[in-house]
Each structure stands twice: as structure tokens, then as C-alpha cells.
Amino acid sequence: MVALRSVIFWVLAVVTSTQAANILGLYSSYSPSHLIIHMSAAKALAEAGHNVTVVSMMEPKVTHKDIHVIVVPLEKEKLLILENQMVTMAGKKNSMISTFHRILNDMDVMIDSQADILSDPRFLRIFDTKFDLMILGAFLNDFQLGVAAQLKVPVIVDWMTAPNFITDGFTGNPSELSYVPNVATFTTHPMSFLKRAENLAKHLLMAYMSTLLDSKLTGIYKKFYGAENGQPTLNELRKNISMVFVGSHLVSEGPIRPLVPAIVETGGIQVKDKPDPLPKDIDEFLSKSTQGAVFLSLGSNIKSSTVNPEIVQTIFKVLSGLKLNVIWKWEDLENTPGNASNILYKTWLPQDDILAHRNTKLFITHAGKGGITESQYHGVPMVALPIFADQPGNAEIMKNSGYGVALNLLTITEESLSKAIKEVLENEKYSQAVGKFSALYRDRPLTAKQSVVFWTEYVLRHHGAPHLQSPAVHMSFIERNNLDIYTLLITIVVLFVFLTRLVAKFVWSKILGKANISTAKKKQ
Ligand SMILES: *[C@@H]1O[C@H](CO)[C@@H](O)[C@H](O)[C@H]1NC(C)=O
Ligand SMILES: *[C@@H]1O[C@H](CO)[C@@H](O)[C@H](O)[C@H]1NC(C)=O
Numbered sequence: 001m002v003a004l005r006s007v008i009f010w011v012l013a014v015v016t017s018t019q020a021a022n023i024l025g026l027y028s029s030y031s032p033s034h035l036i037i038h039m040s041a042a043k044a045l046a047e048a049g050h051n052v053t054v055v056s057m058m059e060p061k062v063t064h065k066d067i068h069v070i071v072v073p074l075e076k077e078k079l080l081i082l083e084n085q086m087v088t089m090a091g092k093k094n095s096m097i098s099t100f101h102r103i104l105n106d107m108d109v110m111i112d113s114q115a116d117i118l119s120d121p122r123f124l125r126i127f128d129t130k131f132d133l134m135i136l137g138a139f140l141n142d143f144q145l146g147v148a149a150q151l152k153v154p155v156i157v158d159w160m161t162a163p164n165f166i167t168d169g170f171t172g173n174p175s176e177l178s179y180v181p182n183v184a185t186f187t188t189h190p191m192s193f194l195k196r197a198e199n200l201a202k203h204l205l206m207a208y209m210s211t212l213l214d215s216k217l218t219g220i221y222k223k224f225y226g227a228e229n230g231q232p233t234l235n236e237l238r239k240n241i242s243m244v245f246v247g248s249h250l251v252s253e254g255p256i257r258p259l260v261p262a263i264v265e266t267g268g269i270q271v272k273d274k275p276d277p278l279p280k281d282i283d284e285f286l287s288k289s290t291q292g293a294v295f296l297s298l299g300s301n302i303k304s305s306t307v308n309p310e311i312v313q314t315i316f317k318v319l320s321g322l323k324l325n326v327i328w329k330w331e332d333l334e335n336t337p338g339n340a341s342n343i344l345y346k347t348w349l350p351q352d353d354i355l356a357h358r359n360t361k362l363f364i365t366h367a368g369k370g371g372i373t374e375s376q377y378h379g380v381p382m383v384a385l386p387i388f389a390d391q392p393g394n395a396e397i398m399k400n401s402g403y404g405v406a407l408n409l410l411t412i413t414e415e416s417l418s419k420a421i422k423e424v425l426e427n428e429k430y431s432q433a434v435g436k437f438s439a440l441y442r443d444r445p446l447t448a449k450q451s452v453v454f455w456t457e458y459v460l461r462h463h464g465a466p467h468l469q470s471p472a473v474h475m476s477f478i479e480r481n482n483l484d485i486y487t488l489l490i491t492i493v494v495l496f497v498f499l500t501r502l503v504a505k506f507v508w509s510k511i512l513g514k515a516n517i518s519t520a521k522k523k524q
């Protein structure tokens with residue numbers, strides 16, 4: 001019996017196993033936080049025995065000995081422009097309009113550099129290898145789908161956050177605007193009339209911006225791939241995407257919404273299943289913090305030293321006055337904000353492992369998606385100090401979920417910051433709420449890493465898995481929403497009402513006419 005079972009298992013294993021595949025990860029957006037997420041998926045695949053080759057613009061922090069990394073660094077001037085943008089952004093409050101204005105104008109550099117890669121000799125080396133699949137780290141670069149078309153391989157898109165209208169478009173997933181908030185909408189549920197109107201307006205604005213960007217992306221695609229007859233258009237390639245990995249877990253994060261099978265959630269992929277041992281000094285520092293420790297990181301996009309020095313001093317004064325120990329991520333150890341016996345400055349920190357430590361009681365964060373995810377995963381309450389882009393939104397959602405408090409980094413004072421820290425440390429409701437989330441977040445049929453491996457191999461086994469594709473991908477907006485049918489029905493109803501009225505009027509005038517005649521007769 002046992003023998004038979006193991007034979008069956010063995011046969012099943014052979015039938016369902018996928019041979020080691022050659023996988024290309026094209027992760028060219030210049031963002032360390034995006035790269036961490038993409039590389040975590042690549043690492044899961046390498047650990048599962050696949051031969052993964054990665055192209056990126058910077059040396060990745062997450063790696064694996066078997067991943068072949070091709071770095072095509074950003075040109076010096078472009079690097080300066082991007083970093084200067086970060087500096088100016090850190091100095092002023094950004095409205096949604098100005099953020100998008102920037103994406104449209106300044107982010108040209110981001111788009112152009114991702115186009116430049118396509119003709120770089122270091123990149124072109126990939127065509128020496130026979131690949132089986134490409135994973136595209138998506139951010140203002142879908143013209144790179146042309147690479148997969150040249151390689152004649154299926155594509156999986158890797159997206160950093162919850163599905164949005166772009167990933168919905170790739171997969172034919174319904175974008176439920178009446179209850180799924182836009183990244184820039186903050187709301188409770190169900191959404192009121194005004195909130196829904198606001199959400200719809202923001203969606204339309206984003207869709208409009210995206211249309212404007214689209215002509216640029218399509219232009220680049222045409223320049224590199226679409227010039228000859230018979231080449232697929234960029235829109236055709238967008239409809240040939242096998243699957244989209246999204247960095248969410250909606251069951252715990254909410255709001256629940258429909259997801260087509262071609263959208264697979266891998267939220268938390270960057271969080272290690274088991275923490276690594278901490279560097280010795282950090283481990284000792286945390287272990288002796290029996291009162292608890294605070295961890296402060298303003299993220300990788302913005303160097304701490306580019307934040308206004310007055311704000312840094314405010315933070316320093318508050319933190320140096322705490323009874324708890326503090327680990328502070330700070331790039332320039334020669335010029336720290338100040339010396340205090342309870343503060344340890346480090347240029348680089350294993351964020352995830354620190355949050356996993358039992359003594360870590362509070363995370364002060366710039367509210368990047370990655371940091372919030374890790375903190376939620378480990379059940380650590382937060383004080384968020386967002387600056388720009390998706391950070392205010394992430395912070396607001398975190399606050400609304402009850403996992404902590406959010407302040408605007410640019411307007412904090414000693415009083416407001418110290419009050420916020422005290423509140424989150426002393427009021428147990430925050431750690432309880434985030435603890436409950438942590439339990440839900442980890443309770444899944446497949447971990448994020450297992451999902452990446454299973455579904456990637458699924459796409460490989462089924463040669464792009466075209467059967468997973470929703471028919472909606474091939475329908476226009478009008479067809480998908482039956483607007484043509486509604487228009488016809490309304491036209492029929494309107495015509496019917498119009499004709500009925502016409503007939504009624506005619507008949508009525510006849511009757512009236514007769515009646516007039518008969519009364520006239522009577523009077524005579
Ligand atoms: C793995 O990928 C590299 C390209 O990065 C390629 O040179 C190598 O031949 C591949 N190995 C196998 C076993 O296919
Ligand atoms: C902090 O201490 C270091 C040496 O321990 C010293 O070099 C530095 O100047 C001090 N910084 C301040 C702001 O006091």
C-alpha cells in the first residue's frame with residue numbers, strides 16, 4: 001500500500017514537475033523598493049531550481065548565488081536628475097496634481113532610461129540565451145514587452161502593489177470603482193455618494209494621465225520593435241500577457257474585490273518566512289532593550305540627509321528623550337543628527353529581521369509600501385511620516401486600519417511627534433489590531449513565494465496558459481459594459497415614448513375635434 005502510494009506520488013511528481021527553466025527578469029525601473037520586490041520573486045524561482053537572469057539598473061540588495069545579474073547602470077546625468085527630484089520632493093508638500101504633473105514631465109528620465117537599456121550592448125547579451133519565460137517588473141515600461149515578443153516567450157508582469165486599472169486592463173479584471181478606492185482616495189466602507197464621486201473623478205484623472213503617457217510608451221515601442229510590417233503592436237502584446245503578480249493580499253488588507261485567475265497575489269514576497277540572524281551589534285543592542293526598541297527608517301528612495309535639518313533635529317530631540325532604545329537608519333555616519341546613549345545609527349539595516357525581533361515595539365516609517373507590509377507582517381505598530389507619491393496614501397490606510405498614527409513629516413513638531421509615539425506605545429489597541437492583521441496575513445494556502453513558483457511553473461507547463469485569459473481582454477470598453485445594448489434599449493424606449501405621445505396627441509386632437517364639433521352642434 002505504502003509502496004503503491006509512493007509510486008503514485010512519484011508518477012504525479014514526474015507529470016506535474018517543470019524542468020528547470022531559463023527565466024528572464026527585466027526589472028529596469030530605477031527604484032530600490034521595486035527591485036526588492038522583483039528580486040524576491042526571482043530568488044524564490046532560483047531557489048526552486050530555475051536559471052534566472054536579471055537585468056536591472058542598480059546592484060540588487062536581494063540576491064541569490066544562482067541568479068545571473070546584468071547591471072546596466074543609469075547614466076550619471078540621469079542619476080543626478082532622478083536624485084535631485086527626490087530632494088526637491090522631500091522639501092515640499094505634493095498634491096496629487098503636482099505628483100502627476102511630475103510623473104508626466106520629470107519622469108521622462110525614468111521612461112527614457114528604460115528605453116536606453118534596450119540598445120545597450122550589456123543588455124543585448126540576453127539574446128544569446130534561449131529563454132522560456134520573461135517576468136517584466138512593470139513601471140512606465142510596458143514597451144519592453146517587445147523583448148518577450150522577440151524572444152517568443154510568455155510574459156508574467158510583476159506589479160508592486162494591489163491591482164489597479166492598468167493591471168486590470170492587462171487581465172480583463174473588473175475595476176470596481178464604486179467600492180475599490182483609488183490609491184489617492186481615503187475612505188471607509190461602504191463609500192458615500194461624495195466619496196464615490198471623488199473616487200471616480202480621481203480615476204478619470206489617472207486614466208487621462210495614463211493616456212497621455214501612453215503615446216510616449218507606444219512611440220518608444222514603435223521605435224524599437226514596431227517599425228516593420230507584421231510586427232505585433234504594443235496593444236496586441238498587452239493582450240498577450242499570461243499573468244500578473246500583484247503585491248497585495250486583499251483578504252487581510254481589503255477591500256475585497258473580484259480577481260480573475262490571471263491575477264495572482266504575492267503580497268509580502270519580500271518578507272522572509274524565517275528571519276535571518278541579525279548582525280552581532282544590532283542583535284546585542286536589541287536584546288538588551290528590555291524596555292522595547294524603536295526602529296526608524298525613512299526609506300531607500302530618500303536619503304535621510306536630504307530631509308530638512310530642522311526636521312531631523314526635531315526627530316532627534318524626541319527620540320533621544322525616550323526611555324526606549326532606538327535604531328536609526330542614517331546614511332552619513334560622519335554627520336549624525338547627534339549623539340545619544342539610546343540611539344544606534346546604521347547606514348544599512350536588515351529591516352525585516354529587526355521588525356521580527358521580539359523587542360521591537362514601534363516602527364517609525366516614511367510609509368513606503370514595503371516597510372508597512374513588513375511591519376504589518378510582524379505585527380509591529382507604526383508612526384508614519386510620509387512625504388510624497390504613494391506614501392501619504394499608504395499612511396492613511398495604515399492609520400484607518402488602526403495600526404498606528406500618521407503625521408506629515410514636513411510639519412511635525414516635538415510635541416506632535418512625541419505625542420504620537422507615546423500614543424502608539426502606550427495604547428494597546430494599535431498592537432492588538434496589527435497583531436490580528438498579522439495572523440490573517442500569514443494564513444494562506446500558499447505562501448507568497450510558493451505562489452510565485454507554482455504559478456510561474458504553471459504558465460511554463462501550459463505554454464503561456466492562454467486558457468486563463470478573460471474574454472474581456474479582447475473587448476472594448478463599450479462592449480465590456482454592454483453600453484451599445486443599453487444605448488439601443490434607451491433609443492427604443494425613447495422612440496416608443498415619442499411615437500406613443502405623437503399618436504396619443506393625434507387621437508386626442510381627433511376626439512377633441514369631434515367633441516368640439518358636437519358641442520358646437522348642440523349650441524346651435
Ligand atoms: C543560465 O542563464 C545564462 C544566462 O544568464 C546562460 O548563459 C546559461 O547558459 C544558462 N544555463 C543553462 C543551464 O541553460
Ligand atoms: C558624536 O560622537 C563622535 C565620537 O564618538 C564624535 O566624533 C562626534 O563629533 C559626536 N557628534 C556630536 C554631534 O556630538
Ligand SMILES: *[C@@H]1O[C@H](CO)[C@@H](O)[C@H](O)[C@H]1NC(C)=O
Nearest residue numbers: 149152153154232240463464
Ligand atoms: C504571445 O504569448 C505566447 C505565450 O503565451 C507566446 O508564445 C507568443 O510568442 C506571444 N506572441 C507574441 C506576438 O509575442
